[in-house]
Amino acid sequence: MNVVQPIRDKVLLQEMKEHLKKSNERNYILFLLGIHTGLRISDILRLRVRDVLGWDIVLKEKKTDKHKEVKMSNELKRAIRSYVKDKPKSEFLIKSRNGKNKPITRGMAYVILNQLAEEFGLERIGTHSLRKTYGYNHYKKFNDVVALQQILNHTDQRETLIYIGIKQDELNKMQGKIDW
Secondary structure (H helix, E strand, C coil), X not given: CCCCCXXXXXXXXXXXXXXXXXXXXXXXXXXXXXXXXXXXXXXXXXXXHHHHCCCEEEEECCCCCCEEEEECCHHHHHHHHHHHCCCCCCCECCECCCCCXXXXXXXXXXXXXXXXXXXXXXXXXXXXXXXXHHHHHHHHHHCCHHHHHHHHCCCCHHHHHHHCCHHHHHHHHHHHCCCC
C-alpha cells in the first residue's frame, strides 16, 4: 500500500518553504495554505483573493458541503498579504497560467508537489500530504486528537491518528525495539 505521508521533519519543512519562496511564489502560497490550514487541495484551489483578505478563511467545503472557518497563522497571513497586493479580488489565488482566471488543476498541484518531493528526496508525497502535514504537526504541538478530529472533519479519533501517521510512528518505534 503506497499511502501518501505527512512531512514530519520540521527542518526539512522549513527548507522546502524557503526553496519555494525563492523559486515560485504561487507554489509557495499553495504549500503554506496546505500546511497551515489543513484544507483539502480541492478547497485551496477554489480560493480567490477576496477569500483571504481578512484573518479568517471562510468557505464551504467541496467534499462535505459544510461551512468551515480557519484562522490564518502569522506566517501565512504575511505571505498572503504580500502575494495578493495589487491582485483583483476575484482572481483565483492559485492561478493557472492557462486561461483567463482559472486555478491550477488538482493534477498540476500533484505535479508541483512531486517535483518538490523529488528535489528533497521524499517518497509517498501527494496533494494530501499537505493536509496530513498540518494534522501531524498540530497533533505533535497540541496533543489534542479531539480538536484535530474536528478540524479535519473525521468521524473518530482512531481515523485521525491513522490519517496523520501517528499510529504508523508508534508501530515503527515498537518494531525498532525488537532485539531478539
